[in-house]
Amino acid sequence: MSTVGILYPGYSAEDDYPRAEKLLTDGSRLPLVHTEMKVDAHREDALLDIGGDDVLAEGARRVAAESGPLDSIIWACTSGSFIFGPEGAARQAATLERAAGVPASSTSFAFVDACRRLGVSTVAVGATYPSDVAGAFVHFLTHHDISVLTVSARDIITAAEVGTLPPETVLEFAEAVSSDAPQADAVLLPDTALHTVEALDALDARLGKPVLTANQVSIWQGLRLAGADIDRPGLGTLFRKG
CATH class of the missing domain: 3.40.50.12500 (Rossmann fold)
Known part of the structure; x- marks a missing residue:
């Protein structure tokens, strides 16, 4: 059983995570916190803002405080990671990992x-x-x-x-x-x-x-980093080991 912290910007499809959690077969958890989104827009300046290191560090602090110890953490935002470019997205994930103290990644790398x-x-x-x-x-x-x-x-x-x-x-x-x-x-x-x-x-x-x-690859990546990469029916080909 693993606990994967999910950092999710704003409000749109966050209910995918509790739905997925019900399909996990080993009791693993996907606690989620909403990170700050000042402007809801698929626009470069807005995306750079929601993926800032300070925003993610605060999210990491909150999800750990609310859910207890984490096994991994995921920045569940594709555009708010790839918009920084390949090198910037890598730095973003590394900074989040240092802040959270557990393996970290983002949806883009997932x-x-x-x-x-x-x-x-x-x-x-x-x-x-x-x-x-x-x-x-x-x-x-x-x-x-x-x-x-x-x-x-x-x-x-x-x-x-x-x-x-x-x-x-x-x-x-x-x-x-x-x-x-x-x-x-x-x-x-x-x-x-x-x-x-x-x-x-x-x-x-x-x-x-x-x-x-x-949302599928974000969950898979978090579980993989947590050492809980097992066969899980109902979540698509990616989660089938055979």
Whole structure:
């Protein structure tokens, strides 16, 4: 049984985490705190602000105080990590690890590690972000030797709006992205504001390939860093060991 601290900016799809926690088979916990979000916008200046070291350090302090000792901690925000660039995102995660005193990572690195786990080298990206922010994610992936064959940017500015998209819309969006590059090894949906936990198996089944989503890979990365990387049904291909 492990405890993975989740730092989540604002309010949109944070309920994916308690949903996922109910599916964990070993009693592991995913305590979550909301970190400060002064401006809800998929815009570079706003994203740099929500991913600041002081914001994350305060979040780490709060989640440990509220939940007890942690085994790992995750900055559950893709855009608020890759927007710093590959080197900046690495420094961000290292700073969070020092502040928390446990292994730490972010959703951006969770995507990279999840692709490596599954042997994925080519992807199709379905981003809810504006095109410039989606482009920064593409740069992050290519820096880590993941080839992006196609990217679809829905140009949604706020996380709050993304959080209202219903499951069928998410499924249809992922299917459309996949059809643009059917040869891609996997489809990536990078926004933690997108509700996906209840649709993970359905996404994989409809597309016939792994669909990696932001909240899914964040949870997987936290459990992996905590030494609790075991088979977990109901959470998509990534969590199946066999």
